[in-house]
Amino acid sequence: MQSASTQEYLDSMYGEVSMEQSFPKVKIIAVGKVKKPWLKEGIALYTKRLPEIEIIEIKDKGKEPEADQLHSLVKDQDRLVVMSERGNLKDSVQFAQWLGTEAFGTLVLFIGGPEGISDRLKKYPMLSLSAMTFPHEMARLMLTEQLYRAKTILQNGSYHK
Numbered sequence: 001m002q003s004a005s006t007q008e009y010l011d012s013m014y015g016e017v018s019m020e021q022s023f024p025k026v027k028i029i030a031v032g033k034v035k036k037p038w039l040k041e042g043i044a045l046y047t048k049r050l051p052e053i054e055i056i057e058i059k060d061k062g063k064e065p066e067a068d069q070l071h072s073l074v075k076d077q078d079r080l081v082v083m084s085e086r087g088n089l090k091d092s093v094q095f096a097q098w099l100g101t102e103a104f105g106t107l108v109l110f111i112g113g114p115e116g117i118s119d120r121l122k123k124y125p126m127l128s129l130s131a132m133t134f135p136h137e138m139a140r141l142m143l144t145e146q147l148y149r150a151k152t153i154l155q156n157g158s159y160h161k
Helices: 004-014 037-049 063-073 092-101 119-123 136-154
Strands: 025-031 053-058 079-089 106-111 126-128
Touching (some): 053 136, 063 119
Parallel strands (some): 025 053, 079 106, 079 126
16 A cells, blocks of 8 residues: 555656556567576566566567568557667556557567667567667666556555656
8 A cells, every 4th residue: 555655746746646546558679698597586576477478589580570570470459569778758657558558459579689670660669768879688677667667656555756
């Protein structure tokens, strides 16, 4: 249960925050494999807590082949959002609110490869974890943590303080 002071703080910072919102089905499509064991463990920890999440790894083949493979995995009813340091920045509460109010079937979050993303993908909404650039493996861990944090915010949990 969210404490009254935390709820009052959230309301003062973001307007009235409606808790207990639904959490969408999320598909993370990421280029490359996670190789570092500590990152694998962290990602596994959060994905275990988030049965709504599916992670699909695609091969690092360059920007255009990756865009082609991404498009083959996204269905018409899905909503594609590209992760990029140039994307829209949201704090954790704003991210949770966005997840809780967006109407879509499956939210597909794409993490590109080391070469960046194809120009064809720049037409889609972009979201940023930070203005800084992170290794793609680390971005995957940070994204799964933020998704878990967002879910706990929406469910009025105690993880986000």
